[in-house]
Amino acid sequence: MQLDGLLSFPLTPFTSDDEIALDVFAEHLERQIAAGPAALFVACGTGEFTALGQDEYQKLVSTAVRVADGRLPVVAGAGGGPRVARSFARHAADAGADGILLLPPYLVACPPSGLVTHVRYVTHSISLPVVVYQRANAVLDTDAARALLDVPGVVGVKDGVGDVEAMRRVTVAVTASGHPAASGFSFLNGLPTAELSVQAYRAIGVTGYSSAVLCFAPDIATAFFAAVRDGDQALVDTLLAEFYLPLAQLRDTVPGYAVSLVKAGARLTGLPVGPVRPPLVDATTEHLDRLTQIIEHGRAALARATAARTAETPVTAP
Numbered sequence: 001m002q003l004d005g006l007l008s009f010p011l012t013p014f015t016s017d018d019e020i021a022l023d024v025f026a027e028h029l030e031r032q033i034a035a036g037p038a039a040l041f042v043a044c045g046t047g048e049f050t051a052l053g054q055d056e057y058q059k060l061v062s063t064a065v066r067v068a069d070g071r072l073p074v075v076a077g078a079g080g081g082p083r084v085a086r087s088f089a090r091h092a093a094d095a096g097a098d099g100i101l102l103l104p105p106y107l108v109a110c111p112p113s114g115l116v117t118h119v120r121y122v123t124h125s126i127s128l129p130v131v132v133y134q135r136a137n138a139v140l141d142t143d144a145a146r147a148l149l150d151v152p153g154v155v156g157v158k159d160g161v162g163d164v165e166a167m168r169r170v171t172v173a174v175t176a177s178g179h180p181a182a183s184g185f186s187f188l189n190g191l192p193t194a195e196l197s198v199q200a201y202r203a204i205g206v207t208g209y210s211s212a213v214l215c216f217a218p219d220i221a222t223a224f225f226a227a228v229r230d231g232d233q234a235l236v237d238t239l240l241a242e243f244y245l246p247l248a249q250l251r252d253t254v255p256g257y258a259v260s261l262v263k264a265g266a267r268l269t270g271l272p273v274g275p276v277r278p279p280l281v282d283a284t285t286e287h288l289d290r291l292t293q294i295i296e297h298g299r300a301a302l303a304r305a306t307a308a309r310t311a312e313t314p315v316t317a318p
Contacts, residue, residue, distance in 0.1 A: 003073075003131070003156060003186045004208045006225045008037035009046040011215055011263055012060060012276035019155025020056050021118065022063050024272055028215075029067040035218035037072065038208065040064055043287030044077035044101050046212055046259055051277035054091055075131065082121045085266045099129040101158065104138035104166070112144035116151065123153050133190060135160030142173035149179040159206070160301035162197065168204040175205070192258040194246045195224055196240070202228070213247070216265025220298050235305050243298030250290055256280040257287075264288055265295065 010032055010085050013024035023154050032040060042064040043049050043057050052060070061076045076092035078100050089100050105118050115138050123130050129138035130153050134140050140148070140163060143269040157174075159167050167187075174182050189201040198209050214221040220243055250266045251257045259276060264283040266273045268291070275282050283291065 003007050003039055003075075003188060005038040006036070006214065006222065007039050007041060007188065007208055007210045008032040008035070008214050009044050009200040009210050009212060010064075011266055011273050012043065012047045012052065013272065016274065020059060020276075021272070021274065022059060024274075025060065025063055026067050028266070028271055028273065029064055031218070032214060033068065033071060035214055035222055037211075037214060039073040039075055039079065039098075040068060041075045041101055041210065044075075044103070046210075046215065046262055047077065048259065048277055048280070049077040049079060049103065051280075054087065058091045058095050061097050072097040075101050077101045077103055078122070080106045081108075082118055084124045085118075086124070086126070089122060089128065089130075093126060093128050097128060099131065100126070100156070101131050101133055103133050104136050107137065109137050112139065112141045113147070115140065116147045119148065119154060120151050123151060126153065129155040130155055131156040131158050131186065131188065133158045133160060135190070140170055142169050143175045144172040144257065146177050146179070149174065149177060149181045149185070149287045154181075155184060156188060158188040158190040158210075159201075160190040160192075164197075164200050164204060167201070167206065171205050181196050193244060193251060195221075195244050196248055198228055199236070202288055212262045213244075213265075215262050216269055217243075217295055217298065220295075220302060223302055230268050235275060237301075238301050238305050239298065242301035243294060246294045246297070247291075250287060250294065253287065254281065254283075257283065261287070264291055267293060268295065273305040 010028055013021040015021050043060050053097060064074045074097050076097040078088035092100055102122060119132055134157060171187055174185050187206040188197060189206050191197050194209040211221045224239050251261055260280055260283050263273050263276055
């Protein structure tokens with residue numbers, strides 16, 4: 001399972017009485033698939049994995065597998081303590097997922113070698129490909145990155161730390177290792193609002209990235225991805241200035257807004273995804289108004305850029 005390009009991290013919709021809205025989830029997935037991502041990462045950070053019961057989790061993954069119907073890979077989040085994470089991974093396998101995103105172990109601080117041992121423990125007897133998510137208390141060094149190549153099924157690392165130099169050390173440690181598993185190993189940018197760092201990460205060979213914006217403004221997210229891919233620096237700069245930087249500034253005002261604002265944005269599209277579960281808090285009315293303005297400004301900037309490009313295109317005589 002080699003992952004590259006734009007990656008979707010769908011939301012988990014909840015009803016007013018705190019149940020999972022699987023019909024809304026299915027509609028949300030169809031909208032995501034229509035945007036053309038390389039994979040669906042369900043029940044992960046944006047999908048509020050830590051707020052889910054195992055029965056809810058299995059229903060979500062099963063629904064995603066059914067809706068995707070082989071059109072693109074479905075990768076499911078799994079995390080917590082080693083036995084809990086292994087249990088989630090087994091549920092994902094039973095539900096038909098194509099892979100696992102292994103989130104950090106619950107709370108416990110550990111050295112990089114301990115993280116590798118944790119990965120081995122969780123993946124034991126799990127036949128699915130696994131991407132290891134490094135962030136918070138789960139951080140690799142070069143020795144640990146090379147050691148992951150010997151763990152059966154581990155196919156990549158997703159970075160949520162944001163230290164480009166440290167990530168470059170990891171990528172080189174893997175790619176220059178000479179290990180037979182290195183050629184199929186993926187590196188993903190998993191920072192919040194990853195579009196802000198995508199060009200820096202592309203420079204060190206990390207081309208795949210998660211886009212929360214895809215959940216509520218797929219037109220902007222896909223246009224930005226195409227601009228980065230095609231080297232359209234003018235459009236990249238325009239969308240960063242008019243949309244992504246203001247969005248990130250708003251995101252940083254309240255802890256947890258990396259999820260709450262995404263859910264609020266999805267509600268603005270008319271999709272009834274419901275509230276976030278605690279300990280996250282929903283966006284305030286003031287911040288919801290600001291989010292609406294940011295989306296409007298982003299779309300206006302994209303429309304202007306598109307119109308200008310169309311006006312510059314020469315007309316070919318028949």
